[in-house]
Each structure stands twice: as C-alpha cells, then as structure tokens.
Amino acid sequence: MIVIPAIDLMDGKAVRLVRGRRDNVKIYHENPIELVEYFNSLNIKRIHLVDLDAAFSGGDKNNLKLIEEMVQKSKAMVEVGGGMRSLEDVERVFSSGAARVVIGTMPVKNPEEFDRVVELFRDRIIAGVDVDNGFVRILGWQEDSKIEYISFLLKMRDKGIKEAIITDISRDGTLSGVNEEFYREIAVRTDLDIIVSGGVRDIDDIKRVKRLEQFGVIGVIVGKAMYEKTLSLEEAMELCHA
Template identity: 65%
Template structure:
C-alpha cells in the first residue's frame, strides 16, 4: 500500500481546508518546494498535489507554473488534480513531469471532452470521486449533480480508468479517522484500485487501511495529519510496507 502525502496549493502556498470549504484555509507553508524536498529526503514514492485555485475557479485561475516546479523537483511519482476541465489541461499537465492527472468534474460537466481524454490517456487518468451522503460532488465540492458514486465509478471503469481517489467529504480535514467499511465496500463493488482520501488521523488509520489492502486498496493520502504532526510519515511508510 502506497503512502501518499498531499500538497494543496492556494495562492502559491501550501494550505489545508476543512471539508473542502475555501474560507477554512490554513497556510502551512509559504514555500511548497521545501515540502517536496522533505518528501525526497524520507523516500516518499508518490505525491498528491491539488490546485485549489483552479478547482474553485473552474480552471480560470491556477498555480500550474508552481506545480511544474514541484513536479520537476520531486523524486517521487506525482499526481495532480484540481480544475482539470479539458483535454488541453490534461496535455499541459502531463507534458511537464506530472505522471497522472486526477479528473472529477469534467466527466459530469463535459462528458464529450472526457471521452477524448479517456481514449488518449486512460492509463494516466485517475478518477477523483468526492462523496457526500452517497452522491458525487464536483467543482471544488460546490455542486451536487445528484449522481450515485458507485454508478459514477462503474462508468469510469467502463471507460478504461482503473484507479480512483475517493474522498469522504464529511471526514476531510477533520482528523477524525477513516470509515474503512466505506472504502472496502467501494473496492468490492467496483473492482478498481482505490486510494483512500479524507480523515487520516494517526498511525492507527494506516494500520487499519493495511488490513483492507487485499480488497483493492492501493494507497492512502495523508494531508492534515502530516501538517498538524499527528502522524509521522516515516512510521506510516514502515507500516504500509
């Protein structure tokens, strides 16, 4: 199981939100490049980067130049999401050190465009599925199109996407621990490689995630727990194997 620390970017800074709400942003670093250096030093294999400005603006505002610098600096595999709305967005990200792109809103808002993306880059796309009360939320979690999350994931699978990041919105940024039955159920119903996102509190969550790895859990994203120092990434790496 892969331990995947997150860097959420807003106005060029590393921040964390609570339940995805923009007005809850707390700045943890004025220079996210230093965070990448630390990840390099401890041997992180994969980094999750979110462009919050792009997510909230629908791509009109972004931190793409900084993300290119972060990705080029990283020794790890880099995945990037937030505000990816077109084939051009995907191409621009994949051209410059980014290994995979996380897409969530485009399949709902512009399915025709997403079909082009899936045809060309299915092996480099991760379905980003943010769930609240059984439904997918999009556009930086500001819209609820009333789409069942399992149905959405099955559609992604049928389009050739084999990996999905599932964010449990009610847990995100709350340091309350993870709902593991929720993730186990998704993995069993969809036959996708599932990455857990939202709610990691401490090393106990990594141990529990490891126990359900056999059902199709590929990795776990660690965000606020790292920045608030309620978890050690070094210990998480050891536990995850």
C-alpha cells in the first residue's frame, strides 16, 4: 500500500480546507517547492496535487506554472486534480509533466468530452469521486450531481478506468478518522483500485486502511494530519512498507 501526501494549491501556497469550504482555509506553506524537496528526502513514490484555484474557477485561474516547477523538482510520480473540464485542460496538465490526472466533474457535465479524454489517455486517468451522503459532488464540491456514488464508479470501471480516489467529504480536513466500512464496501462492490482520502488522523487510521488492502485498497492520501503533525509521514511509510 502506498502513502500519498497531498498538496492543495491556492494562490501559489499549500493550504488545506475543511470539507472543501473556501471560507475555511489555512495556509500551511508559503513555498510548496520546499514540501516537494521534503518528500524527495523521504523517497515518497507519489504526490497528490490539487489545484484549488482551477477547481473553483472552472479553469480560469490556475497554478500550472508552479505545478510544472514542482513536477520538475519531484522524484515521485505526480498526479494532479482540480478544474479539468475539457480535453484541452487535461493536455495542459500533462504538458506540465504530470504523470496522471484526477477527473471528477467532466464525466457528469460533459460526458462526450470525457469519452474523448478516455480514448486518448485511459491509463493515465484516475476517477476522482467526492462523496457526500451517498451522492457524488462536483465542481469543487459545490454542486450535488444527484448521482449515486457506486453506480458512478461502475460506469467509470466500464469505461476502462482502473483507479479511483474516493473522498469522504464528511470527514475531509476534520482529522476525525477513516470510515473503514465505507471504503471496504466500495472496494468490494466496484473491483477498482481504491485510494482512500478524507479523515486520516494518525497511525491507527493508516493501520485501518492497510487492513483493506486485501479488498483492493491500494493507497491512502494524507493531508491535514501530516501538516498538523498528528501523523508522522515517516512512520506511515514504514508501516506500509513493512
């Protein structure tokens, strides 16, 4: 199982939101490049970048230049999510050097465009599925798609997508712990490679996620717990490689 540190970018800084609310933002690092260098020192294998400016503006505003610089500095594989509404947006992010893109809104708002993206980049796409009360939220969590999350995931699987990052919105940025049952059910019912996101507080949560490996959970994203130091990234990596 892999531990994937997250860097959420807003106005060129590393920040965290609570439950995705723009009015509840905390800046954790003025220079995200230094975070990448720290991850390099730990031999992190994968970094999760979210361009919040692109997500909230629909792509009108972004951190692409910074992302390009971060990718160049990183020894890890970098995946990028946030604001990908068109094939052009996806190509732009790949041009920055990103290895994978995380897409959530496009399949709902523009399914034909998503099919074009899948045709070209199927193996480099990760489904980003943000779940609240059993339904998928889109547009940076601002809109309820009214689509039940398991049926959405099965649709992604049928299109040939192999991996999904599932964010439990009710717990994201709250340090309230991972909902183990929620992720077990998703992994079993969808037969996708699942990455856990939302609620991680400490090493006990990493242990909970590791128990789900047998069902198809392949990784866990850590954000606020790492920044607030309720979780040691070194300890989490050690546990996952044990």
